[in-house]
Amino acid sequence: MYSSDYFEFFSPVKIISGEHALSTLNYELDRLHVSTPLILTNQSLDEMKILDTLLSHLTKKLINPRQIIKRIPNQATIEIVKKAAQRYKNLECDGIIALGGDGIIDTAKGVNLMISERVDDLKNFAGIEAAHADMQPFIVIPTTSGTGSEAALNAVISDQANKRDLEFVSSKLIPDLAVIDPAMTFSLPPRLTASTGVDALVHAVEAYTGLQTNPLSDAYAFAALKLIGKNLCPLVEDVNNKKSRVAMNNAAVMAGIAFSNSHAGIIHAVGDACEKISGVSHGDALSVLLPHGMFYNLKFDYCKNSYQDILLALEGRDKFVDTESEDRALIAVNAVVSILNKLRSLTGIPVTLEEIGVKRKDFDAIVDKAMHNSAILNSAGQVNRKDIKSILEAAF
Amino acid sequence: MKSLHHLIDKLILSLIGRSFTILTDTEPIIKKELEYLPEQFTAALAVEKEAPSIIVKKENNKFKYFGYHYQPENIDLRLYFKDEEFAYEVLGAKEGIRQAFSEHKIVLEGDLEYAVSLIYIFEVVEAYIMSDKFSEKIIDYKFKRNISRLQLIMRAVFLYREKGEI
Numbered sequence: 001m002y003s004s005d006y007f008e009f010f011s012p013v014k015i016i017s018g019e020h021a022l023s024t025l026n027y028e029l030d031r032l033h034v035s036t037p038l039i040l041t042n043q044s045l046d047e048m049k050i051l052d053t054l055l056s057h058l059t060k061k062l063i064n065p066r067q068i069i070k071r072i073p074n075q076a077t078i079e080i081v082k083k084a085a086q087r088y089k090n091l092e093c094d095g096i097i098a099l100g101g102d103g104i105i106d107t108a109k110g111v112n113l114m115i116s117e118r119v120d121d122l123k124n125f126a127g128i129e130a131a132h133a134d135m136q137p138f139i140v141i142p143t144t145s146g147t148g149s150e151a152a153l154n155a156v157i158s159d160q161a162n163k164r165d166l167e168f169v170s171s172k173l174i175p176d177l178a179v180i181d182p183a184m185t186f187s188l189p190p191r192l193t194a195s196t197g198v199d200a201l202v203h204a205v206e207a208y209t210g211l212q213t214n215p216l217s218d219a220y221a222f223a224a225l226k227l228i229g230k231n232l233c234p235l236v237e238d239v240n241n242k243k244s245r246v247a248m249n250n251a252a253v254m255a256g257i258a259f260s261n262s263h264a265g266i267i268h269a270v271g272d273a274c275e276k277i278s279g280v281s282h283g284d285a286l287s288v289l290l291p292h293g294m295f296y297n298l299k300f301d302y303c304k305n306s307y308q309d310i311l312l313a314l315e316g317r318d319k320f321v322d323t324e325s326e327d328r329a330l331i332a333v334n335a336v337v338s339i340l341n342k343l344r345s346l347t348g349i350p351v352t353l354e355e356i357g358v359k360r361k362d363f364d365a366i367v368d369k370a371m372h373n374s375a376i377l378n379s380a381g382q383v384n385r386k387d388i389k390s391i392l393e394a395a396f
Numbered sequence: 397m398k399s400l401h402h403l404i405d406k407l408i409l410s411l412i413g414r415s416f417t418i419l420t421d422t423e424p425i426i427k428k429e430l431e432y433l434p435e436q437f438t439a440a441l442a443v444e445k446e447a448p449s450i451i452v453k454k455e456n457n458k459f460k461y462f463g464y465h466y467q468p469e470n471i472d473l474r475l476y477f478k479d480e481e482f483a484y485e486v487l488g489a490k491e492g493i494r495q496a497f498s499e500h501k502i503v504l505e506g507d508l509e510y511a512v513s514l515i516y517i518f519e520v521v522e523a524y525i526m527s528d529k530f531s532e533k534i535i536d537y538k539f540k541r542n543i544s545r546l547q548l549i550m551r552a553v554f555l556y557r558e559k560g561e562i
Contacts, residue, residue, distance in 0.1 A: 004491070008500040127473075127504040127511065167508045211498035263498060372432065372509040378498040382536035 007214035011257045013151050014177045017250055019242065021181040022057040022141070028177055029061065032137035034095030037061070038088045039068045040108050041099040046070050048187050050143060054099055067091055074103040076157045078122060078166070081110035088115055095137035098175075099184075101144040109155035109173045112138050116172075122157065123166060128374075131172040140175040143184045144196050145249040148203055148256015150178035165276070167374070174260075180253060182245045190236050193248075194343040195283030197232040200224060200252040201336070202286045206265040207258035208306045209297055210378040214262060218309075221258035225313035227251035229335075233342045265379035266370075267293035270388055273369035278358045287340060287349045288356060292395045294333045296387065300380040304329040311335060353396045363392050401484040405443045408487040408525070413441065413450035414552035415521045416459040422542040425520050429513040430454060438562055439514055440468050442476040443483035445503070449474065451562055463557045470562055473506030473514060489526040492534035493518050524548055 016024050029037065045051050051070070055063060069084055088096070088111060098108035113125055116133040125131050140150040155168045188196070204224040207217050227247045235244035270293070271285040297303040311332035312320040323331050343349045350356045358366070367388045370376060376383050419426050433454050440449035451462035451471070477483040482501040485491040493515055496502055504511045523531035523539050525548065531539050543551075 004495060004499060006499050006501075124505070127506050127508060128500075129503045130505040164507070169508070211495060212500070368432070372512045374497075374508045374512055377494050377512060377515060382494075384537065 007212060007216070007261075009214060009216040009261045010153070010171050011151065011174070011261065012171075013175050015151070015180065015253060016177070017180040017253070018246055019182060021179050022054065022183065025054075025057045025139075025179060026060040028139070028179075029058075029095070032095060032139070032176055034137045034139075035061065036091065036093045037063075037067065037095045037097045037139070038084065038091065038093040038111070039063070039097045039099060040072050040084060040104050040111070041068065041070055042072050042074075042104060043070050045100055045143060050184055050187070051099065053183055054097075054141060064091065067093065072100065072104045072107050074101070076103050076106035076110055076155065078110075078157060078159050078161070080107055081114060081122065081157060082120070084111045085114040095139065097139045097141065099141045099143065101142065102147045102149050105140055105142070105147075105149040106155040106157060108138065108140070109168065110157045112136050113168065113173065122168075123159070125170075126166040126168055128169045129171065131168075131170040133172070135172050138175045139177045139179065141179045141181070141184055142249075142252075144188060144192070145180075145185050145200070145245070145252040147196070147199060148252050148259065150175060150180070151253050151256040152260045154260070169374075178253060180246075180249045182242055182249060185245060185249060186240060188239060190239055191347040191349070193239050194232075194236045194347045194349050195281070195287065196252070197228065197236070197248055198287045198290065198340070198343065198349070199283050200248070200255040201228050201232070201339070202267050202271075202290055203255035203259040203264065204228065204251070205290070205294065205310060205336070206267055206375075207255065207262040208310060209303045209380055210262045210265045211380070212262045212378060213306065217258040217262040220254045221262070222309060222313050224251040224254040224258060225310055227254075229314035229316075229339070232339060233346070236343060236346050263378035264375040265293070266296065266376060266383055266388070266391070269370045269373035269375040269379065269383075270366070270391055272373055272375070273366045274353065274358050277362050277365045277369055280356045280358055284350050284356045285353075285358075287343075288351060288353055288395050289391065291333060291337050291340065292391045294336060295394070296391055297380050298329055298333065303380045307332040314339070353392065358392075358396070360396060363389060366392060398480075401488070402443075402480060405480060405483050405487050409441060409443060409450055409483075410464070411525060411549065411552050412487075412518065412521050413452055413461050413463075414555045415525060415548055416452050416517060417461045417555060418548060418551050419521060419524060419543075420459050423520060423524075426517050429516050430457060430459065432513045433510055437472050437510065438470060439473045439475065439510075440465070440471045441518075442474070443487070444478070444480045445476055447476070447480070449476070453558075453562060460558045461555060462562055465562070468562055471506075473504070473510050475502060475504050475511065475514065477502055486522075489522070489530040493522065494534070
């Protein structure tokens with residue numbers, strides 16, 4: 001297997017995190033020269049008064065109700081991107097605010113691409129680094145901690161007419177500003193807090209073990225893992241714990257930066273395939289697949305070395321020192337399994353694919369889909385169909 | 397040195413494009429990946445953004461080779477390197493295309509799922525063309541050539557290049 005000392009690392013997003021982070025919004029909008037932002041969000045965030053919280057921090061801007069689009073679906077689609085881009089043009093907006101989770105942030109990324117590239121068809125920009133224009137000011141206020149989308153360079157937008165998901169990977173898609181205020185994520189229930197926390201855990205673990213692991217993304221992944229090890233379970237036990245909530249929000253954004261630069265790997269590829277073929281939830285699929293993907297990676301020496309660091313990050317110095325060096329990788333996997341078991345006892349997160357609704361008859365289609373996910377190219381070793389099938393069997 | 401690298405890049409890329417066509421009949425991995433691509437799927441591969449691209453197109457479940465084209469139209473997927481020296485690392489058998497992909501050295505315009513198929517095919521074709529040592533490095537599984545390197549190169553030299561519209 002190759003090892004290389006070449007890497008690229010890019011993370012231009014300004015991150016404002018912590019209590020009262022939203023209070024800086026007026027200042028930041030002025031800094032970015034935004035006077036008429038288009039706000040993308042959804043109905044439930046409006047009903048939960050999260051949109052009101054945002055608007056209460058935009059008092060210095062005159063927000064016309066038409067500048068707020070509240071019907072952004074959970075999955076970004078070409079149609080909704082086109083409609084939102086049209087609204088942006090009609091109202092002569094000069095910046096975008098995405099308030100919400102993955103679907104809303106991906107939609108906003110699509111709108112930014114369409115407006116900045118001055119096109120009506122996004123398809124020509126699918127792929128890796130296919131965008132070249134100067135982008136519009138773009139602010140993300142995440143309401144779920146886990147996806148890391150607020151710092152990530154990718155977006156998935158569904159082309160429903162052709163029944164395909166278009167994948168956009170470009171440094172141009174990275175927002176200018178991510179405002180991570182715990183007030184926007186307090187309302188997450190324990191089950192969702194657990195699931196999004198596992199999402200961040202997977203990002204950090206995979207960033208550490210991919211072919212493009214590098215010192216900078218390792219630093220982010222390691223710091224994220226430390227926070228996750230300390231805060232995920234306590235937060236699920238008490239979802240109103242402000243300190244743990246802020247820590248997990250920070251972990252999610254750091255894991256997002258890490259995997260944006262080092263890519264995801266086999267766990268993500270198989271998880272995405274389960275989601276697409278069997279229609280299961282992304283978070284549930286990752287929770288189930290995480291330990292099995294880690295066990296698979298134990299056969300590669302460089303993954304074993306990386307897993308030693310994961311043990312240090314999750315369990316601390318004493319446990320690390322007390323464990324024989326040749327056992328550390330396996331104990332790191334056990335540490336992850338312990339976190340998952342604890343989350344299961346607290347919230348009932350699933351442990352088998354069967355439990356979440358994946359059918360054995362779908363395995364061939366899942367294998368095919370996973371083999372064509374670009375994350376698989378970045379996974380340790382050369383993943384083949386048998387490897388994926390064995391992970392699916394073990395997780396079933 | 398740069399002009400030598402340029403010449404090597406050009407020759408090897410052309411050999412790889414031609415080998416796509418030849419190996420379709422003999423190599424099961426290529427056959428399998430070809431099935432994943434839609435009919436009439438057309439791909440352009442270049443050493444850098446402004447360089448001419450070799451064009452391959454799927455027709456009747458086979459690859460057709462269209463040679464080098466400047467600014468080709470009707471392309472479903474375009475793959476090129478950020479710099480010609482990065483292309484040389486791959487085409488000069490110093491680094492596998494998978495590694496170059498993970499290191500962000502490649503730009504892809506088009507559907508990423510199809511790009512992954514193309515990368516698998518590229519990898520196998522490179523393994524056929526390059527030395528056994530390099531093949532072992534870029535392909536983890538036990539790789540066996542179904543035709544010899546010499547046979548492949550001879551057939552590639554005499555391969556019919558499709559003319560006219562892509």
